[in-house]
Amino acid sequence: MRIHFTLSDLARTRLAAVPSPLAAATFSAYRLRDSSDAPALDLWRRAVRRDWKPGRQRLFGILAARTPTQPVPRFLRPHEGLLTLEEELDQLRSTPRSALRADLAYVAEHRALPSWTRALADGDREALDMFAEAARAYHQVAIAPYWHAISSQIAVDQALRLRQFREGGIERVLSSLHPLLRWRPPVLETAGHPNDVVGEDYHLGGRGLVLAPAAFCSYVPCDPADEQPTLYYEAAAHPPLASLTRPYGGPADPADPRGELAALLGHSRAAVLEVIADGVSGVSTGQLARRVGLSPASASEHTAVLRRAGLVATHRSGRTAHHSPTPLGSELLRGAVAPATDPATDPRPDPERHGSGPAPR
CATH class of the missing domain: 1.10.10.10 (Winged helix-like DNA-binding domain superfamily/Winged helix DNA-binding domain)
Structure with a gap:
């Protein structure tokens, strides 16, 4: 795929401020099924399956994606990341019916959807609550134990991108996002990227691009109706090994x-x-x-x-x-x-409690 930029697009391209815990869960879903990846992902899969309980968790995985080539509904990859999963689930529940229908209709053009998604598309409150609960249950097992470590990785990447932006502008950032992304002005090529599902050329049309660091995989823009497309680039391929070998991804030895x-x-x-x-x-x-x-x-x-x-x-x-x-x-x-700072007297937010990693410097 070739993503085409105009001068207006470059001027409007920006860096996402907050990583999305819901997007991390969404992008991890197909990794749970795929057994051909790095050893660190195998450790993560074993840890997730150890704590897996059959039930509504499965609903989330089905809709999120079954392969990396399938488009993902926009309500599962928030345009702007929020600090906590609960905020993002509240936002999901309040998605307008027209947006739900458009999202699911676009996804249905590329893969078959189960019949229960019709109630979601109609904005049925019970269906939305059930799906939000499925997302929470999946996140609790697959993401929450490792979110502090993952968001720390992302914070390091964000610091690097901000430094690159200060030193060389947005083009310096675009030139180093990921080995599969090549900046050849005015085009960003996703060479051999598994998410190339919409053809050869994608024109931003003056909307610009949000560059969002992601966990588990990259996800390139694929929905032509995006108000401002978000390019999720892989900043954390998997949870750090140390967080996988400690029980439940707990904190390091003090x-x-x-x-x-x-x-x-x-x-x-x-x-x-x-x-x-x-x-x-x-x-x-x-x-x-x-x-x-x-x-x-x-x-x-x-x-x-x-x-x-x-x-x-x-x-x-x-x-x-x-x-x-x-x-x-x-x-x-x-x-x-x-x-170390005493949590009782530290005025800074606790990243474990608030569901986000350290803020970029």
């Missing part, structure tokens, strides 16, 4: 001051970032490998990931690569070792 950093990056990558930050004038790949206890190839792979995330900078002296932390990487490390 005795481990680096626990949250390891939950965000993974233990090896967090150790690599710490060693790089300890170097006075940069750390070579060989030194890094010896200090962390990795092979040079693994150390190089970890630095490449950290570099793409904007946490590490690399420069070469002859044949030797030297790595140093970027301001964002240093800021992330400072946050990881900041003194």
Whole structure:
């Protein structure tokens, strides 16, 4: 697919402020069925199935999507993310009948829908309440235990995008969203993207684009009736491994001051970032490998990931690569070792209680 921008579209393209917990649940639904993905997703699937209870949860998964090529109703991927799932479910229940009908009619053009969706399309209150309860039940098992860790990943991505925007404008952001998204002005190409369902060309027509970081998958605009299309790009492919190995994705060990950093990056990558930050004038790949206890190839792979995330900078002296932390990487490390705050006296919102991750800096 090729997404065409005009000057008006570029001027109106913006970054989403808040990740959507309902969209995260929606995009995770087909991942639960697909068994061909990364080991971290297998761990997540086992954890979800462990706590799965047959019932209305299944209704949500059926409507969300069964494959990544199927369009998703707009009321399951809010145009603007809200802070909590409950706010988004209230918004779903109040969706106008005309919007419900248009949404489901468009989805029905691409896949068969079960008969019970007719009541949803009619705005039937009982059907909407039943479906909202199904969404809540699914979210409670598949997303809620890991939402703090996922939203922390998204917060890091948002900080990176804001920095890119400050340094190079919206085109710098568009050029680095995802390996399958290529910015060739004035067109954003979704090369080989599994969600290419509406043909070759998609014209924004002056509406601009909302760039929203997503968990579990990317989702490109596919509904021509969107008031302002939202491009969900994959910022968190899966919950961090640490959140999957702790019971119910609970908080890191409070005795481990680096626990949250390891939950965000993974233990090896967090150790690599710490060693790089300890170097006075940069750390070579060989030194890094010896200090962390990795092979040079693994150390190089970890630095490449950290570099793409904007946490590490690399420069070469002859044949030797030297790595140093970027301001964002240093800021992330400072946050990881900041003194714990007593929740009873902390005036900041509790992200676990309010259903959102840390606000982008």
